[in-house]
Amino acid sequence: MIPAAFDYARASSAEEAIALIGQYGDEAKFLAGGHSLLPLMKLRLAQPTVLVDIGRVPDLSYIREEGDQIAIGALTRHMDVETSPLLHQHVPLLAHAAGHVGDPQVRHRGTIGGSIAHADPASDLPATTLALGATYVAKGPNGTREIAAADFYHGFLTSALEADEMLVEIRVPKMNGAGWSFQKFNRRAQDWAIVGVAAWRRNGDAGVALVNMGSVPILATDVASAASSRIGSAIRRVTNWLDTSLAAAQADPQPDLNASADYRVHLAKVLTRRALEAASA
Amino acid sequence: MTTIETTHTTNGVIGQRLLRKEDPALLTGEARYTNDLQIPGALHLAVLRSPYAHAKILRVDLSRALEMPGVRAAYSGADLADLWAAPMPCAWPVTDDMKNPVHYPLATSTACYVGDGVACVLAETDAIARDALEAIEVDYEPLRAVVGLEDALSDEVVIHPDLGTNKSYTWNLLVEETEGAVEAAFASATYTVAERYVQQRLLPMAMETRAVAAVPQPFGGDITLYSSTQVPHILKVMTAITLGIPEHQVRVVAPAVGGGFGSKLNVYAEELLCVALSRKIGLPVRWNEERSENSMATIHGRGQIQNIELAADAEGKLTAVRVRLLADMGAYLQLVTPGIPILGAFLYAGVYHIPKAYDFSCTAAFTNLTPTDAYRGAGRPEATYAIERAMDALAREVGVDPLEIRRRNFIPTEAYPYEAFSGLTYDSGDHDLAATKAAEMIDYDGLRARQAEVNVPGSTKRLGIGVSTYFEMCGLAPSRVLASLNYGAGGWEAATVRVLPTNKVQVVTGTSPHGQGHETSWSMIVADKLGVDPADVHVLHSDTAISPLGLDTYGSRSLPVGGVAVAMACDKVIDKAKQIAAHQLEAAVEDLTFEDGSFSVQGSPDRALPLAAIAFAAFTAHNLPDGLEPNLEAQVSYDPPNFSWPFGTHMCAVEVDLETGKVDLITYVAVDDCGVQINPLIVDGQVHGGVVQGIAQALYEEAVYDVDGNLTTSTLAEYLVPAASDVPSIITGHTVTPSPTNQLGVKGVGEAGTIGAAPAVINAVVDALKEFGVTDVPMPASPLTVWNTLNNARANHSSGGTS
Numbered sequence A: 001m002i003p004a005a006f007d008y009a010r011a012s013s014a015e016e017a018i019a020l021i022g023q024y025g026d027e028a029k030f031l032a033g034g035h036s037l038l039p040l041m042k043l044r045l046a047q048p049t050v051l052v053d054i055g056r057v058p059d060l061s062y063i064r065e066e067g068d069q070i071a072i073g074a075l076t077r078h079m080d081v082e083t084s085p086l087l088h089q090h091v092p093l094l095a096h097a098a099g100h101v102g103d104p105q106v107r108h109r110g111t112i113g114g115s116i117a118h119a120d121p122a123s124d125l126p127a128t129t130l131a132l133g134a135t136y137v138a139k140g141p142n143g144t145r146e147i148a149a150a151d152f153y154h155g156f157l158t159s160a161l162e163a164d165e166m167l168v169e170i171r172v173p174k175m176n177g178a179g180w181s182f183q184k185f186n187r188r189a190q191d192w193a194i195v196g197v198a199a200w201r202r203n204g205d206a207g208v209a210l211v212n213m214g215s216v217p218i219l220a221t222d223v224a225s226a227a228s229s230r231i232g233s234a235i236r237r238v239t240n241w242l243d244t245s246l247a248a249a250q251a252d253p254q255p256d257l258n259a260s261a262d263y264r265v266h267l268a269k270v271l272t273r274r275a276l277e278a279a280s281a
Numbered sequence B: 001m002t003t004i005e006t007t008h009t010t011n012g013v014i015g016q017r018l019l020r021k022e023d024p025a026l027l028t029g030e031a032r033y034t035n036d037l038q039i040p041g042a043l044h045l046a047v048l049r050s051p052y053a054h055a056k057i058l059r060v061d062l063s064r065a066l067e068m069p070g071v072r073a074a075y076s077g078a079d080l081a082d083l084w085a086a087p088m089p090c091a092w093p094v095t096d097d098m099k100n101p102v103h104y105p106l107a108t109s110t111a112c113y114v115g116d117g118v119a120c121v122l123a124e125t126d127a128i129a130r131d132a133l134e135a136i137e138v139d140y141e142p143l144r145a146v147v148g149l150e151d152a153l154s155d156e157v158v159i160h161p162d163l164g165t166n167k168s169y170t171w172n173l174l175v176e177e178t179e180g181a182v183e184a185a186f187a188s189a190t191y192t193v194a195e196r197y198v199q200q201r202l203l204p205m206a207m208e209t210r211a212v213a214a215v216p217q218p219f220g221g222d223i224t225l226y227s228s229t230q231v232p233h234i235l236k237v238m239t240a241i242t243l244g245i246p247e248h249q250v251r252v253v254a255p256a257v258g259g260g261f262g263s264k265l266n267v268y269a270e271e272l273l274c275v276a277l278s279r280k281i282g283l284p285v286r287w288n289e290e291r292s293e294n295s296m297a298t299i300h301g302r303g304q305i306q307n308i309e310l311a312a313d314a315e316g317k318l319t320a321v322r323v324r325l326l327a328d329m330g331a332y333l334q335l336v337t338p339g340i341p342i343l344g345a346f347l348y349a350g351v352y353h354i355p356k357a358y359d360f361s362c363t364a365a366f367t368n369l370t371p372t373d374a375y376r377g378a379g380r381p382e383a384t385y386a387i388e389r390a391m392d393a394l395a396r397e398v399g400v401d402p403l404e405i406r407r408r409n410f411i412p413t414e415a416y417p418y419e420a421f422s423g424l425t426y427d428s429g430d431h432d433l434a435a436t437k438a439a440e441m442i443d444y445d446g447l448r449a450r451q452a453e454v455n456v457p458g459s460t461k462r463l464g465i466g467v468s469t470y471f472e473m474c475g476l477a478p479s480r481v482l483a484s485l486n487y488g489a490g491g492w493e494a495a496t497v498r499v500l501p502t503n504k505v506q507v508v509t510g511t512s513p514h515g516q517g518h519e520t521s522w523s524m525i526v527a528d529k530l531g532v533d534p535a536d537v538h539v540l541h542s543d544t545a546i547s548p549l550g551l552d553t554y555g556s557r558s559l560p561v562g563g564v565a566v567a568m569a570c571d572k573v574i575d576k577a578k579q580i581a582a583h584q585l586e587a588a589v590e591d592l593t594f595e596d597g598s599f600s601v602q603g604s605p606d607r608a609l610p611l612a613a614i615a616f617a618a619f620t621a622h623n624l625p626d627g628l629e630p631n632l633e634a635q636v637s638y639d640p641p642n643f644s645w646p647f648g649t650h651m652c653a654v655e656v657d658l659e660t661g662k663v664d665l666i667t668y669v670a671v672d673d674c675g676v677q678i679n680p681l682i683v684d685g686q687v688h689g690g691v692v693q694g695i696a697q698a699l700y701e702e703a704v705y706d707v708d709g710n711l712t713t714s715t716l717a718e719y720l721v722p723a724a725s726d727v728p729s730i731i732t733g734h735t736v737t738p739s740p741t742n743q744l745g746v747k748g749v750g751e752a753g754t755i756g757a758a759p760a761v762i763n764a765v766v767d768a769l770k771e772f773g774v775t776d777v778p779m780p781a782s783p784l785t786v787w788n789t790l791n792n793a794r795a796n797h798s799s800g801g802t803s
């Protein structure tokens, strides 16, 4: 429970944070809400030599409307995402999913940027933003760039972010009245999902993404075509996809204490069906 | 049996739902736990633990650690061998030929479980000490580990070669009216059931992990041991014995203690290490346990395989019970490890009448896992689980409702006090009343009707209803009974009640509360007895210098033993005060009555003296009866004549999702009879916590080991302690059958919830799945386990097999 020794620097702007990370190199890490990083450090599974604290960088915590999208600052706490009227109106799926992250303490500390940058396939917001077709904005020493959620997740806890890049914003398309559902299956309310499904559906379009079905959050492809058909066949298509394409889609469900691989696949099907039914209701 | 009338309620304090005195300090962070103590100059101890379940220790190299700045000393187990006057204590040699491996605070030649201490460091800060552990090099020769309990008895790998076997003992309790009665009952039974249940290992998970600080006095050799313990008195004696220190030089203090659940009813390596090292180097030494360290280095609970057989006649009435237990001791015997399964030995017939035809045998085995020991209920939840699950199996055989099979077998109320097959006397009980009340509260008939309606093909949910009835044999314990079980201590409790000159009252108790609210309850007893305000009663405890006599808190003993001692001490105080009052009022002692805190002469109520006046008179001693000692104080040591026998019925309903296997506990009713309730709010709190711990065993918790003996659930992310959001509101109800063995009419209640809950929940899960031929769901009934169970049952069904 006591982390290995590390140095600490607090950044007062994104630019300063990026410069500090550049200065300290590979062994340095950004510290946002600390609710993924610090537990790993306490178990000494992560031993960064320097923490660059971005938790107090002003102006990176916001939720605002920008045309067809809602822009969310990377340091916005889960709690603020959960309770945002703007998100409730335009992207209710994301607000709802944020309300399922951990417990109230976690939601008051953890940030959406930290959650996405951490790229934990078991986390709720990577898959949810993936299902929604979000774009992530990263800032590095050479300026900013946009990364589509679908291109972001490279492997277990690894993403398209460069070591000296900071995630600054998450842009989510408005849902325009689409039906949606977030199915989180866990044993205790405060836990990560054993399997989760984020789904939305509107005539002609749909998105489904799976939580904790492999080393990255999984986007169910082939659902857009399913979306136009009737609900029964839509469900059949997606579950067929689960049967046939799971492996190809990098899904490699791992057994753990709460689930065998078979059970995970079974749950994914049940929850996807429930999610699509609810999204179509 | 002598029957003692309940004699309280002169002042109406008993029975009130008073808020707990303890809570403001606990809730505002004022309370001081061991690790909060400021101890100037203390060195921090950290213990290097074996990463292997079983390994020879070939070499321990401390040199790199010793070079680190801030490290003051480092030791291997061998380095400290001459500090110990005696091995780690086991106070319960249940049989004369019990095998007990010699075991010291640090292992010297072989590590026997993951977490076994092999070396230690003293450093200026905890952080430096923990860093230094990484610099210690140990060469191990890994050995094959005994992980499976049933594998242990093969003795293919013997954990302690000097013992020659992994079997610690076999303990038998065979009670037969005539020889062969059990065999005969099974041979002539109309119905028999034979069931096998597994009690998984559990981590006690007190929210405060253990912490220790040993502080030597500047001169004279006295030492104070602060420890997050349930048993300061026992710890004092054992520290003196194991370290060879004169007992009078050891003072043990348990500051605020954040839960124990049995896990702090022990004498631990770190306590002895802190004291021994502190004496060795002449400085205070402290240690604070990490959470994942707690999971490995603090005792575990349960860990039994139970085979239970019932014989019953044509009406389903029990005619014999046979039990074969296999109990996991873990790598070593801790303070009362071997006795835990034996505490349940008398309860495998539950609250049912059986003839003298009872055959119990327990075999205990060593494994390369953390030692087991007392965990909330200790032996009794296991026993209750087995009999209550088996009663449901019997109900299925006989073809009657689970509640009906129980009613047919309840010990009838008129039979109390009831001499059981075992020779123990159950003091009181009304099982039908508790069951009827629980059934009404949960609307049992309505639930059964709804079950028939909703459990239909096409639905993906199944409703299940579970019942359990129980006895909580508690209030440990009559010393003579403990003697007959070879237990190494008595079961009495001490109390001092001291009325101060200003009529404030000091109570010194030998119980050692760690969450139970003794300060509030003892104050209420005294207030009720003496007619003072509970706020004017101050309870001192958990410091052997202030409370030198006592046997501490465990086994739901504090109220029926320690609380009764407080009441008895009040009686002595009243007797003495009465003599002073009679003297000053110039009346005969027999003519005085004591009511509302005042003595008055019968027939002339204006001739009266309040206790306050007597207290002051006792202090000034100006005008006391000849020969009477000044001061108003009395001390009592009370040895209870019997255990106390709370009982009750728990019922619950679950909804099982057939698609995912998830069990949703939708309602839970607990009807507990703990006799007279001093403070019903505290009783409810005990029941709530206990029930949730039972639900936790049924649905959530398990200490899981991999094949090499590594604990894979050492953090709270993997070890699933349920939170308030995961359990329904517990609906509590009570019947009140006063205990006839003490003047307060009280029984214990600390373990009742845990005892009743697990079988109620699993019976409900099995009930929900009965149409699929499911007769058992192992604990914890996780979604995966239920899903697997259903799949197996369906496969069996379709292949024509039975399950």
Ligand SMILES: Cc1cc2nc3c(=O)[nH]c(=O)nc-3n(C[C@H](O)[C@H](O)[C@H](O)COP(=O)(O)OP(=O)(O)OC[C@H]3O[C@@H](n4cnc5c(N)ncnc54)[C@H](O)[C@@H]3O)c2cc1C
Pocket (backbone or CB within 6 Å): A029, A030, A031, A032, A033, A034, A035, A036, A037, A038, A039, A074, A075, A100, A101, A102, A103, A106, A109, A110, A111, A112, A113, A114, A115, A116, A117, A118, A122, A123, A124, A125, A161, A165, A166, A167, A168, A190, A191, A192, A193
């Ligand atoms: C008890 C508990 C329960 C939880 N339950 C859930 C759950 O149910 N579902 C769920 O989804 N999550 C859960 N979490 C995780 C929680 O949501 C975390 O807050 C979140 O995953 C990480 O956000 P953070 O701000 O705390 O990031 P930190 O822990 O500060 O950082 C995480 C990683 O991301 C990097 N990082 C952080 N911010 C940035 C940035 N702006 N740019 C680049 N890199 C960055 C850090 O360097 C670090 O490597 C739980 C956590 C706890 C402690």
